[in-house]
Amino acid sequence: MGTKLIIDTDPGVDDALAIALAALSPDVDLLGVTSVFGNVPLDRTTSNARRLLELFGRADVPVAAGAARPLVYSKPRDAKEVHGGDGLSGHSYTLPEATRPLEERDAVRLMLDLLEAADEPVTIAPIGPLTNIAALLAAHPGAAAKIARLVIMGGGVTFGNSTTAAEFNIWSDPESARRVLVEEDVPVVLVPLDLTHRCAVDADWLAKLAASGPIGATLEGLTSTYRQHYTRVFGEDRMVMHDAVAVAEAISPGILHTETYRVDVDCGLGPARGQTLVDRRRLGEDDPQFSPGRPIEVAMDTDLDGLRGFVLDRLTGAAR
Template sequence: MGTKLIIDTDPGVDDAFAIALAAQSDDVELLGVTTVFGNVPIETTTRNARRILALCKRGDVPVAEGAARPLVHPHLRRAKYVHGLDGLSGRSAALPEAERPVEPGGAVRLLSRLLESSTEPVTIVPIGPLTNIATLLAARPDLHHRIARLVIMGGALTHGNSSAAAEFNVWSDPEAAHRVLTGGEVPCVLVPMDLTYRCAVDREWLDTLAASGSLGAALAALTPDYLAHYRKALGWEGMVLHDAVAVAEAIRPGILRTESLPVSVETSFGPARGATVVDRRRPEVRAETEVPDGVTSVDVAVDADLDALRAFLLERLTLR
């Protein structure tokens, strides 16, 4: 049927677009959605994920609630200043109510069951804090071989958004990010905010989506608070669909250009907490120095045909 996919998410406006992208794609078998704290508390991310799937008429997709807090230290701040108090610009109540109940047993149980029952390896797309995924990898090493790859939206090569150094998803649980990105058990693609910012869409793109039909109009209606933030962050009328860029790579491998680079995560309590340290020195130079313990190579997305990517997103989100 196509790529077998699970999304781990903390909706969030860009998460809504990402879920819809997978739900609308005929070449994707969306096996399930798991939720995590992040942009808003876990009860809200779970409700939002279920309502987005209901909007896409995908009541067949199971949803399980995951971690309500980081692995070790408290979560300091939500992203309501970006996504609104309910995660969807105050408009979540306008979405249809989900009829399918939340799956019992939690996110790791659903992830395990879906991996166990799949006849082929599954791609997991974590687009929120990595707490659920770190827990899965630690608890079920017998399932590592059933994960085709993790396509992770997170991290930053130059500067962050939650702090000067750290991107929100990694900053929200640096210990979990360290466990996932440096463990080496499962192939990882890291889609950092440096690239997702370059993939930002403008008002014309959004207006085209809104005019495409009921789904496009409903998605566009979730964006006012998000647009207001990115007006300041970008300096022009547009917005960044971070998580949808990662889902695009999961659906169409190679739509993003990647480089295999050593990555580590800063877990100290200094000003760089949550930073992803990506070694972009030439391999010949890296070979002359000793690689620190706990640093493994990850496929880092560094470039894309930006117009082709935006066209791909728009095409998929306006399919029906």
């Protein structure tokens, strides 16, 4: 089958599109989905993930609940003002009830079991706070050898959204983010706000999704609060699908164009907490202004129309 994939997620409207992209793609072997706190509390993100998979006819995919809070400090707020109180613009009731029971295993154990059982390295797409991934790599360092790469939606090269400096997923648990991005040795592609904002979709794209059938109509119906938020951000009717951009790269390596930069994460308690420090100066280690951090792949560009078409084709069934 195609790409072996695990999604770690906090659904979330853009997470819903990302899960749909993987679940509906014929060339993806979706091994499991793990939930984490984030856009809304853990009980809600877990329920949303399970019910989304039911909508997509994917009751074969196990779901396990993970971290309900950050590793060190409590998180000041969630993102209900962006995603709605239930994480899905108040429309989670339109999703079918999940028929597959929630895994008794927690998220870390499910990921570990899936990695150990796989006959080839597995891609993990963390599209929420990185707490579960940090816990996996800390408790089971040998698991890293079975991870092909982490394709992470998070961070910003030049701006944030939760604060001036910090993007929501990284800001939600900077200590876990630093563990994963800086202190581990697993291959990483970081998909930042700078690119995901450029991949925003418009009313015509959403209308095509809604017209494609029951799944597309239900997905489009989950976007109302989220769409209103981004209409205010952009000053026009456009909506960002952050997490789906990362999952597109997880499915189709190279659909995003990356540059290798040294990245660090600010874990201080000041106004820059959660900022991804992306050093684009390309200094040598012997330079006195050399910055710490780890060199990772940062997604900086893509064929914007091609990316939007790739996602829409997968969601509407045109790729099947």
